[in-house]
Amino acid sequence: MTQIALPLGWPADPRDDAFLVTPSNSRAVHTLEHTATWPVMTAILTGPRKSGRSLLARIFAAKSGGTIIDDAERVPEAQLFHAWNRAQEEHKPLLIVADAAPPEWKVKLPDLRSRLAASPIAAIGAPDDELMRLLLAHLFERRSLDARPDLIDWLATRIERSHITVTRTVDALDQEAMERRKRLSIPLARTTLTEAGLILRPQLALDLPLFTPP
Numbered sequence: 615m616t617q618i619a620l621p622l623g624w625p626a627d628p629r630d631d632a633f634l635v636t637p638s639n640s641r642a643v644h645t646l647e648h649t650a651t652w653p654v655m656t657a658i659l660t661g662p663r664k665s666g667r668s669l670l671a672r673i674f675a676a677k678s679g680g681t682i683i684d685d686a687e688r689v690p691e692a693q694l695f696h697a698w699n700r701a702q703e704e705h706k707p708l709l710i711v712a713d714a715a716p717p718e719w720k721v722k723l724p725d726l727r728s729r730l731a732a733s734p735i736a737a738i739g740a741p742d743d744e745l746m747r748l749l750l751a752h753l754f755e756r757r758s759l760d761a762r763p764d765l766i767d768w769l770a771t772r773i774e775r776s777h778i779t780v781t782r783t784v785d786a787l788d789q790e791a792m793e794r795r796k797r798l799s800i801p802l803a804r805t806t807l808t809e810a811g812l813i814l815r816p817q818l819a820l821d822l823p824l825f826t827p828p
Contacts, residue, residue, distance in 0.1 A: 633670050634752065636745040642736035646674045646709070652734050655701040656708040658686075658715045661738030664777040670738070671711050680707030687712055691723040698729045741777055746770040749777070753784040754798075759791065761798050768800050772813045779812060786810045 635643050645657065659674075661667040671682040683689055683697060694710065701708035712719055715735045721727040741749060747770050754761035773779050790806040791798055807813045 633666050633673055634745060634748050636742055636748065638739045638742040638745050639665070639670075642738050643670070645734055645736035646670065646678075649678055649680070649707045652707070654729075654732050654734075655705060656698050656710060656729070657734045657736055658730065659709055659711045659736045659738070660714050662740065662777050663713075664781050665738045665741075666777070667711055667738055671709050674707075674709050678707050680709060682709045682711060684711045686710045687719060691721060691726050695723060695726040695729070698726070698733075740775055741780070743770065746775060746780065749780045750784065753780065757784065757788050759784075759788060759798055765798055765800055765803060769803060769807075773807065774812075782810075783807060783812055786812065 633639075633643070639661075642659065642661070646659070649655075649657075659667055659671055668684055671684060674680065675682050681697075681701070683694065686694060697708055698710075700706075710730075710733070715737075716727055716730050719730075721730060747766050750766045750769055751761065754766075769783060773783050786806055787798060787803060790796075790802065794802075796802055804813070
């Protein structure tokens with residue numbers, strides 16, 4: 615596992631200054647670190663919500679001197695079109711952050727659609743086993759919660775493998791531990807997360823395999 619750190623002073627919270635890199639996102643990082651290989655001066659960064667894509671985009675801007683457009687689906691297409699052209703004219707890298715790339719991203723303006731089709735794509739995938747554990751540990755540490763390795767291993771094999779579920783899991787356990795004034799434990803997590811619908815009911819989890827064969 616490696617980290618890409620932001621320059622000092624950004625962001626304000628020193629515990630949120632690095633993007634955790636594992637095989638699930640390393641190709642996206644590699645693409646953003648090698649702008650000289652881009653066929654055009656604009657790339658598209660895609661990834662699930664809560665995947666750290668906005669943080670990675672800010673790191674990219676800080677390191678490359680480029681610009682970013684986040685939540686691009688909510689930006690007028692004419693604005694994106696002119697930003698794409700300006701990046702080529704000024705030879706200054708532009709990173710467009712979106713949920714997905716075309717054609718899944720339904721772009722109506724033909725000229726913009728053709729330009730985005732020529733842009734390289736840096737895609738963040740669903741978290742792998744390593745990143746699930748790292749994210750859980752990182753978020754618990756940010757909340758100053760004592761989560762032991764056995765709890766993190768237990769959670770990583772029982773919750774949905776998605777960035778947003780990791781965040782919701784830590785939110786739920788943080789609130790429960792604070793309200794009940796109890797330390798984090800597997801029994802506490804089992805009860806809390808089952809009630810929240812974030813894991814299978816215990817009896818079902820025992821009957822199902824951890825991995826589904828292809």
